[in-house]
Amino acid sequence: MVIRVINYSEKEVEARTVKSIRECTSYIGKGITWIDVKEPTPTVIHELGEYLNLHQLVVKELTKPHGRSHYEDFGEYLFIVVMIPRYDKQHVHVSRVSMIISKDYVLTIQHQPTHVFEPIVERLTTTGTRIRKMGTDYLLYVMIDSVVAQVFPILERLGDRIDRIEDELVVNPTTRTLERIHRLRRELLIIRRNVWPLREILYNMVETESPLIKEETIPYLRNSYGHVVDILDIVETQHETMGEMLDVYLSSVSNRMNEVIKMLTIIGTIFIPLTFITGIYGMNFN
16 A cells, blocks of 8 residues: 655655554645555555544445446535546556545545555646645546546557458458457447546536635646547547448458358369269169
């Protein structure tokens, strides 16, 4: 388990790694505090719930390593769960990140550690950036936008795999090609299933009346909403392409089978009369 605390304001920023929940919560109130916890134990999560006065249902939800993306407004804080697609070893995997956003702090819990938030840390350490001048709602936007932005490279890699499968379909489709088509369709469904709720989350944040989401942050959230819609359109197009490729494969297999049947028919047409004549002259009569 790793607990990282980042305190920042427009003029200064300070990042540290702490060993206990009591220590990290002692920094809340000194500017904006970002508490990032990786691979926490249930005990640590319950301690966080007590120190931050979180609802029991939220604490219970924070202990779950898997689930579905969703958004809830608890008045004094917002509770958001985001499923992050990542590409590892030619396969799509999903990591869960839970977020608590209050006026003074942002809490992120990563059950499966990712590097998606590391560029945000670099932006925080740079003087004069917009993120240093804005509040916790803008930090939330940057986090969600980082999650959305990393989906596009995944779709590009899947697009390259689609191109290779198309070439294979034209040259020499095999049963391995069929396996690749089904695997790729399954990975596209994983992305769509985990990105689709982000559209609802961002829509609710844009339309919310919560004082935690300021008016100047709404255009940025709306921009991320547009990116999510673009991702879903690309996923839908690629999924339809995989369906068409499956039809092409089945047609190719059917054509090859017809060629084999045609060849067997020609061979049978040649040998059936010969077999008939041989059968007659092979009988025991003069």
